[in-house]
Amino acid sequence: MEEGMTDSGMDMNTTRDARRRLPAVDALLAHPAVAAARQRHGHRLARRAVRQVLDDARRRLAAEPIHPGADDGEALAAAALERLDELARPTCRTVFNLTGTVIHTNLGRSPLAEAAIAAMAEAARHPMALEYDLEDGGRGDRDRLVEGLLCELTGAEAATVVNNNAGAVLLALGALGAGREALISRGELIEIGGAFRMPDIMQAAGCHLREVGATNRTHPRDFESAIGEHTGLIVKAHTSNYAITGFTASVPDARLAEIAHAHGIPFLVDLGSGALADFAALGLPYEAQPSDAIAAGADVVTFSGDKLLGGPQAGILVGRRAAIATIKRHPLKRALRLDKLTLAALEATLRLYRDGDAPARDVPTLALLTRTEAEITATAERLLPHVSGLLGDFNVTLAPCASQLGSGSLPVDRLPSRALAWRSHADTRRQRERELRRLEAALRKLPRPVIGRISDGALRLDLRCLATAADEAAFLGQLAELPGRYAALGRKDDGGTP
Numbered sequence: 001m002e003e004g005m006t007d008s009g010m011d012m013n014t015t016r017d018a019r020r021r022l023p024a025v026d027a028l029l030a031h032p033a034v035a036a037a038r039q040r041h042g043h044r045l046a047r048r049a050v051r052q053v054l055d056d057a058r059r060r061l062a063a064e065p066i067h068p069g070a071d072d073g074e075a076l077a078a079a080a081l082e083r084l085d086e087l088a089r090p091t092c093r094t095v096f097n098l099t100g101t102v103i104h105t106n107l108g109r110s111p112l113a114e115a116a117i118a119a120m121a122e123a124a125r126h127p128m129a130l131e132y133d134l135e136d137g138g139r140g141d142r143d144r145l146v147e148g149l150l151c152e153l154t155g156a157e158a159a160t161v162v163n164n165n166a167g168a169v170l171l172a173l174g175a176l177g178a179g180r181e182a183l184i185s186r187g188e189l190i191e192i193g194g195a196f197r198m199p200d201i202m203q204a205a206g207c208h209l210r211e212v213g214a215t216n217r218t219h220p221r222d223f224e225s226a227i228g229e230h231t232g233l234i235v236k237a238h239t240s241n242y243a244i245t246g247f248t249a250s251v252p253d254a255r256l257a258e259i260a261h262a263h264g265i266p267f268l269v270d271l272g273s274g275a276l277a278d279f280a281a282l283g284l285p286y287e288a289q290p291s292d293a294i295a296a297g298a299d300v301v302t303f304s305g306d307k308l309l310g311g312p313q314a315g316i317l318v319g320r321r322a323a324i325a326t327i328k329r330h331p332l333k334r335a336l337r338l339d340k341l342t343l344a345a346l347e348a349t350l351r352l353y354r355d356g357d358a359p360a361r362d363v364p365t366l367a368l369l370t371r372t373e374a375e376i377t378a379t380a381e382r383l384l385p386h387v388s389g390l391l392g393d394f395n396v397t398l399a400p401c402a403s404q405l406g407s408g409s410l411p412v413d414r415l416p417s418r419a420l421a422w423r424s425h426a427d428t429r430r431q432r433e434r435e436l437r438r439l440e441a442a443l444r445k446l447p448r449p450v451i452g453r454i455s456d457g458a459l460r461l462d463l464r465c466l467a468t469a470a471d472e473a474a475f476l477g478q479l480a481e482l483p484g485r486y487a488a489l490g491r492k493d494d495g496g497t498p
């Protein structure tokens with residue numbers, strides 16, 4: 001910019017002149033490219049984009065009167081198109097989860113099975129017999145849509161479903177133990193991300209928490225000696241996001257059920273993940289199933305719909321008929337109930353487990369978890385030629401890595417996988433870190449953002465979750481935009497010099 005020309009009297013006039021040369025809203029809307037985009041996105045949104053772009057230009061001219069091209073119609077039209085694309089883009093954005101955490105709570109956990117997606121779309125499109133008995137035309141119970149399936153899959157007598165597992169635990173505690181003591185081992189006072197802490201949930205449910213045993217060791221006698229006239233229930237929580245190892249002891253479910261029943265109180269198990277498949281048979285780390293806790297004598301078992309089960313977000317409660325009936329009568333059940341879309345998706349997912357020939361193929365979460373290292377390596381080798389050399393500042397290699405299951409499922413187990421690892425050529429460590437963060441940001445700016453992870457001096461994209469041909473094509477299809485996004489971020493960082 002030519003510094004010498006900023007005389008204030010001249011500023012005013014130049015500014016006014018330049019602003020006067022800005023096209024009118026309707027003129028910019030009539031620009032052929034903008035008019036074409038208006039067909040696609042609608043007049044309302046196009047006008048909004050054009051207004052914003054003209055406002056920006058006016059502001060820029062006020063701040064910096066000699067701004068060559070600020071009133072250029074072609075540049076303004078291009079800016080309006082870009083703004084229109086931004087405005088039209090939904091806030092709910094889908095992304096590529098290449099973080100290496102398969103069930104990622106911040107990225108929406110489990111992708112749904114095609115059957116579940118189809119069922120959801122049908123339920124969305126039409127009225128549905130949600131609480132309507134098609135046999136006699138009377139009022140029905142929405143839980144019945146999935147209760148039979150859940151009972152068959154877990155061996156339970158009865159089942160009910162709510163919005164999520166935190167809600168399921170809250171509801172079960174409130175219905176079975178409000179105003180009374182809930183006994184739980186000191187080793188299980190869990191905190192799951194997002195402020196789900198067992199002591200707080202108990203308090204919210206109106207239960208009095210009574211800790212028994214020690215952090216690493218809890219014995220049957222700890223429970224037996226704690227039971228008194230105020231005891232309402234015994235609770236077992238799956239220590240889902242950590243593991244206590246070393247000198248440890250916990251009381252098996254069957255023993256806890258025995259102690260609870262000898263005193264006429266219920267035994268509640270919060271399983272967290274709730275795998276419905278035999279993980280060991282799939283070559284995955286062992287994971288207890290709801291049917292194990294039911295067989296051990298639990299009165300109520302709660303688990304999530306969108307963790308290892310691979311369905312929609314839901315909290316599932318299975319157990320004894322009387323306990324489930326008490327839970328269903330609690331007013332919170334109404335407040336936490338599932339909508340028809342989730343019920344449709346959950347039913348379709350459960351059917352894949354009960355009736356399907358290959359849940360490990362058809363439930364995406366299971367398919368991702370059971371993907372072999374060889375398959376992931378093949379994906380990585382196909383992608384490598386497309387990414388190496390894409391950005392001159394980086395060197396890309398295939399690196400072994402270890403995926404996590406995520407969402408507190410099987411916290412210590414890792415699945416061998418392959419990542420594209422981008423390393424910066426910059427001289428200093430600080431520069432390299434900055435470049436990696438810039439690359440990370442550029443990947444987030446792609447039309448379908450790519451979320452990776454920086455570790456050990458490289459940006460790593462774990463390819464376990466880039467599993468379908470469609471995903472691979474979509475990933476490759478937007479790569480050409482990466483250099484531009486990367487360059488644009490550099491300009492901003494360096495304070496405006498192109």
Ligand SMILES: *Cc1c(COP(=O)(O)O)cnc(C)c1O
Binds near residue numbers: 238
């Ligand atoms: C994940 C988890 C929860 C919370 O489940 P949401 O479905 O996220 O509400 C509760 N308890 C345990 C043990 C968990 O692992």
